[in-house]
Amino acid sequence: MSEFQELVKSFPKTREYVRDFFVYGFKTRNEFKNKSPRTYDNERRRLESWLSPYVRKDHVSGGSNISLAIDSSLLDTNPLFRVWKTKSFTDNDIVLHFLILDLLQEGLPLTAEAITDLLLTKYEALFDIQTVRRKCNAYAKEGLLEKRKDGKAVVFSLSLTLVQWLKSNENMLDALSFYQMSEVFGIIGNELTEQLDCENQTFRVKHSFCVHTLEDEILLKLLDAMNQRLRIRLELKSSKNGNSAASACVPLQILISARTGRRYLCGYMHRRQRFSCFRLDSIKSITPLDSSLEYDDLLNKLKQNRSKLWGVSFQGENGRRLDKLTMTVQVFEPTENYIVERLKREGRGGSVIRIARNVYQYEIEVFDCNEMLPWVRTFIGRILSLTCTSKSVEQRFYRDLQAMYEMYEIPQDISKL
Structure with missing residues (x-):
């Protein structure tokens, strides 16, 4: 039986487990259907080792579930940074790491051959020259060492700049x-x-939003592809049903929700001939493809479409390009003029018109009016009427309102409004 190791080789697998515990949380051992009990136990033990001050256990009828309780306002750093510092290594990796850096502390540049000889004479550590050269080249790439040519020889020195x-x-x-x-x-x-x-x-x-550090590896690859103007293939996993899928797109922009902090990739899908957004926490891996020759044109089209984007959805009901939402609200003037100012400030370019004393009308055209409903509901109690060219949005609003009346046992027939 293999011995449990706190360090990990595969960060994507660890990222998935941290999300399960931190983002979704409140799952018992039996609720992790896609993993073996041993795998679950190993990942749980790793999490408890890395993040022990923040691990919370709740005992329920089906066992105990584990989640992470973190108050970001009290933190001096992000505790999830520890997850990045747990990569596994071999015995040679750790020995070479400290010995090479110690040899170069005096500041003298050395060739790989000289470093290999000094490892043997000074520390009695025998290594192959190629192994030492690969390690030095890797550290030069990471910025730990400086690599330069001295005549025909390649020398390495400690980077202290x-x-x-x-x-x-x-x-x-x-x-x-x-x-x-x-x-x-x-x-x-x-x-x-x-x-x-x-x-x-x-x-x-x-x-x-501490958990977003788990997405930074994916974000870095996306930004690199955007800088090189490449098409990419995304491997996606749904957070709702766990289904996996693949999708090719041209990555154009990263969108961040000001309300939830959730991050999205906005890209153009040639197969569907439209823009689409993907949650970063649903992207498992990225594969670079060929260059996109129309990258600038797509960016300009996205810039034009952004003015009609309420959230991150570019498609409304039945594939219709734009839907119009009209909301009439009651505002008692002049004491409640701040409501009018709020409509103008938060309405994202929608028109606000005074149609009667104490009555204002807000109107806007967007791709997907469904995304507006959470904001629209904040005006409940003032809304005199609401109409939308997407009838499912309109019906959903009044249906939710009727459900609220029934919940509080208030006699009211919404259909007559």
Whole structure:
């Protein structure tokens, strides 16, 4: 039987489990249908090891379920950064890591052959030259070492440029502390501050979406494909039913919800000849394809369509391009003029017209009026009428309103409104 290892080889598998516990949560061992009990136990133990201060167990009739209880406003860093720091390694990996860096501490550039000889004479560690050269090249690619030509020889030296610059600019430590809490790829700021033995003593973020660091690997690949103007193939997994699918598109823009913080890839699908959005947390992997020759044209078309986009959906009922929603609200003037200002501020370009004393009409054309309903419901109690060219949206609004009246046992027939 293989021994349990806290470190992992495959980050995508770990990302899926952290999402199950953190995002969805509240599942017992028996509810993880697609995984074996042993796999579940191993992943649970890893999570408890990495994130023990935040793990919560709730005992229920079917066993116990595990979730992560994290109050982002109290954190000085993102605890999920620890997940990135658990990659497995071989014995040679860890030995070479420390010995090579120790050899180069004096600042003298050395060839791979010289490093191999010093490993044997100074540490009595015998390694093949090719193994040492591969490790040095890998570290040069990662930025840990500097690689340059000295005549015909290739020499390696310790890269201290960034560390020295950071130490000479102390204000940058505050910037890095803030960056790791508030921006994408915050793990970079966290790594740099840890290398300098600096802790975030200044900043706290009230509304921080810790779990989004799990998507940063996918986001980096998307941004790289966008910079190279490539088509890509996405492997997707639905968070609702667990079904997998593949889709090809031209990645154009990353959209972030100001309300939920959820991130989406907006791309153009040639097969369907339309724009579409994909949640980043549903993307399992990305495969680069060929270059897109019409990338600039697609960006311009997306820019034009964005003005008619309420959320992230580009298609309304029955494939119709645009739907119109009209809402009439009651506003007692002048004491409630702030309602009118809110309609103008939050209405995303919709028209607001005063049609009578204390009565205003809001009207807008968007791709998918379904996305508007959560915002529309915040005006319940003031809405005099609501109509939409998408009848399913209209019916859904009045049906939900009728259900609310029934829930509170208020006699009311919505059909007469």
